[in-house]
Amino acid sequence: MHNKVLSVLFLLAFSGLTVAKEYSVTSPDKKILVNIDTSGKHLRYSVSIEKNLVIENAQADISLSHAESLSTASVVSVDKKYVDSTITPYIKQKTATITEHYHQLTLHFDNGTSVEFRVFDEGVAYRFITNKHGKFTVDNEVVKVNFVDDHLVQYPLEKSFYSHNERTYQPLKLKKINNKQMASLPLLVDTQEYKLVFTESGLRNYPGLWVRGTSQTALEGIHPKRVLSSALKPGSDRNEVINKRANDIATMNTDSPTTFPWRIFAISKNDAELLTNQLSYLLADELEIDDPSWIKPGKVAWDWWNANNVYGVDFKAGINTDTYKYYIDFASKYGIEYIILDEGWYELGDALKIVDTIDLQEIIKYGREKGVDVILWVIWETIEEDLDHILATYQQWGAKGIKVDFMQRDDQHMVNYYWRVAEVAAKHQLLVNFHGSYKPAGLRRAYPNVITREGVRxxxxxxxxxxxxxxxxxxxxxxxxxxxxxxxxxxxxxxxxxxxxxxxxxxxxxxxxxxxxxxxxxxxESPLQMLADSPSNYLxxxxxxxxxxxxxxxxxxxxxxxxxxxxxxxxxxxxxxxxxxxxxxxxxxxxxxxxxxxxxxxxxxxxxxxxxxxxxxxxxxxxxxxxxxxxxxxxxxxxxxxxxxxxxxxxxxxxx
Structure with missing residues (x-):
């Protein structure tokens, strides 16, 4: 592994020098320049690519406990760092190794808040850090990205924060997007000369970032506020009604510094470069599983899309033991590592109560004999309150993974739920596939057992x-x-x-x-890749x-x-x-x-x-x-x- 890190700290507050108001940092190849201005109400930054100004006077700020923002804060020190290293992800995806090469500028303010800017050859990212301890709230985060022209945006238009984030991309000009038109991330801004994909990573104990229009050449970040009360829709076992939200977006209780999510602009001069961009992974939390050697990528024979329509057999196809043995026979014939039992294998509302037509132990035993493992589908709320016991039982049964479905939220509580599922599933050596989910935002690096997710149409x-x-x-x-x-x-x-x-x-x-x-x-790309059609069609x-x-x-x-x-x-x-x-x-x-x-x-x-x-x-x-x-x-x-x-x-x- 090649690993080179240089760090320089300037303690401006004690040097007798006048603290600067403007700062700059470039990418290693010098093609991307970020200028930062701390003299106004909010921190402002601009991004130039090959000397062409693309983002101008974008605003970034964070408000903690109703009072502390950067509007009255001053920079007391500046930290600069240069990193050139090679990362080997445990679950590789695009490549076996990833080059991590960036310049970083960190501004430390006198209110205990810091902001880090990292500039790679492939894009720009920034995040906030606070040294505030104890209990406090995050009232709001200002994310306002001002582009220099009325660019075309591939905009995943959403109706509300309650969403499975399965959208098509609407080609809209920035000025045509008003503040009633919200979108989930990621999205793409096309300047004609450059492409910028806006997304986030390092999302943990915090709500996801969304955007809305301004009827100008800017997009404004918004967050779902904390959910205080929700209930299932009448007649539904999975779809919720959000009855009440808090005024803040997050609450914290910590005795150590808190890092907030990275806001990422993946930048490419041509479309092709976006297909190999790795910033989402590079800016994620590092591996937290001591021994991930049990995590096995592979393919899955899926039952739900094809409605168990198998034919040419002498049994009645459906959610029953014979049908899933047929899936296992098919998977074994072609070296497919897994089958999934999607909706119907358990009685809804009780994830440990198997339906009468399924002999799950026989299915798992039969699969093991054929070299095929089993993944079990569950509704998120059904397992939430008894998560450890349910997943321990699945492990005891011999299952190798879970497909957790219908979360359809990314407020702080739900984001924490994803992390809790990842941790408990890793404890019981279970893969996780999130459906009805928000986009990937860093969890997969810390917990590579979260091997794939939906959040895609x-x-x-x-x-x-x-x-x-x-x-x-x-x-x-x-x-x-x-x-x-x-x-x-x-x-x-x-x-x-x-x-x-x-x-x-x-x-x-x-x-x-x-x-x-x-x-x-x-x-x-999906390290756990489905085969959606019927085994009979594949045969x-x-x-x-x-x-x-x-x-x-x-x-x-x-x-x-x-x-x-x-x-x-x-x-x-x-x-x-x-x-x-x-x-x-x-x-x-x-x-x-x-x-x-x-x-x-x-x-x-x-x-x-x-x-x-x-x-x-x-x-x-x-x-x-x-x-x-x-x-x-x-x-x-x-x-x-x-x-x-x-x-x-x-x-x-x-x-x-």
Whole structure:
């Protein structure tokens, strides 16, 4: 590991010098400059990229216990730090190692508050720290980002703070967004010359950050206030009504300094750079599990999307032991590590009361014999009050993970709930997949057993809507995936072009080609990746399934060959000595040339799937081929409308 840290402390208050009002810090490559001004009501900062001003006089402040903000505070010392290190994440995702290279400027104020700015070559982040001890409240945090022009924003418009954050991105100009139009994070601001993805990390014991418009060229941060009273909606076992909120956003009780979340601007000059941006991970809390060696990424055969529609069997399909044994047989055949028992395996309201049609011990035992483990779905509120006992019981039963669903909030209490689930699940060696959740915001680094989460408008929406298009699939990686893993649940084997698509809740389909669905397994990041369709469909489509089952869920290296938001992605990922190469297209047919110069020396065998000649009409049409290639090879590929292309490239064994 390469690790270089230099720190310089200037104690201005005791030096006899006049304390400065303006400060600056640059990225290591000097292309990004942040100027900070402490002379006004709030701390203000500006961001320039390659000498082009992008953010001007943005405001940042934090108010503690009704009185303490930066409006009357003065800087008493300044701390500067330079870091150049290499991080090895326990659960790798984009790459086996991550370079952490930044300049940091910390301003310490006389009210006990500090603000840290970190500037990477890939973006800018800042956070507040307070030395205040004991009990206090956070009344508000000022986050106002002023852009220099009326830029286009990919805006995940929300209706309220009570949300599962599964949105499409609305292309809106800044001045068209008013203060009634709120959005969850992440979002993307397009200056034409640069792309900025705004998100957060290090979110802990604090509410999530949202934004709203100002009808000007600015976005203003807002937070859900603390929930004082809530109740289930009449007739619902999962959806809440928030009856009363506090006036503050958080309460603290601490005997040590408190760090608040990082506000992140991931910056890229071209769309492709966003696909490899790692700031969300780098700014997260460090590993808190002593021995994470039991955490195993992999794939999951999922029951809910396909409504347990298995066929060609001699038992009645449904939520029963025979059906889940069938899932296990399928998973075992293709080396799939897990199956999930989604809604229906327990009596709602009691997460330890198994329904009569399920013999869970038999299912887990049968899976263990076949090399397949079991993950259990639960509603968050059902396990909240007795969390340790319930998860200890799941561990005793032999389950290997939980899928926790329907939180739909990110106020302080709910954020703390996520951390508590992560900690207790780690104690009982259980993976966690959060659904009905907010975006990733740092928990996965501290607790890598939180291996994936939803907070994304995924394939499940095809069961009731028509908006999961190829363009949508080509937007998510540039925005939502910058925040972290997304459990989109790909893998539809019934494929249609948009004109043939229809909504079917129990027999759903994709609005893309077959190969587009296959390529999603390379492009979309989730260390726990679902196979959403019926095992019967996968068994019927053996060639496609055999390929999907070979695609890793974590990677040693990622190379972006070409990418443009909502248009296309051409990406190569390496696992060990094998490369997987994928192309995704939008609803228009397209041709691409791919140079294989990312390969090392030697000869390779390439197995690849391309859209069939009739995929423009019959989207399930595909062609499988083989080709010998090397690092000097160049490929010409054709994508049908809403199409894809995907390959596995393996080094040929030398003959002796």
């Amino acid at each position: 995924g394939l499940e929406h095809n069961k009731w809507a028509e908006y999961i298009t190829a363009e949508h699939n080509l937007t998510l990686p540039f925005i939502r995936m910058v925040a972290g893993p997304m459990d989109y649940t790909p893998g539809a084997m019934v494929n249609t072009q948009p004109e043939n698509f229809h909504v079917s809740f129990n027999r759903p389909m994709s609005k893309t080609t077959r190969v587009h669905q296959m390529a999603l397994y390379v492009v979309f 019927k489509e053996h060639e496609s399934t055999a390929f999907i089952s070979q695609v890793p869920t974590v990677w040693d290296e990622t190379v972006i060959l070409s990418a443009k938001i909502a248009d296309h992605i051409v990406m190569a990922r390496r696992s060990g000595e094998e490369w997987f190469l994928a192309a995704l297209g939008n609803s228009k047919a397209a041709n691409h040339t791919i140079d294989l110069d990312f390969l090392s020396e030697g000869e390779y065998q390439m197995e690849f799937f391309q859209d069939g000649v009739n995929a423009d009409k019959y989207a399930s049409d595909y062609k499988k081929k083989y080709q010998s290639v090397n690092q000097h090879s160049s490929l010409s590929i054709h994508l049908a409308p809403s199409g894809g292309w995907v390959a596995r490239i393996s080094k040929k064994q030398s003959k002796h």
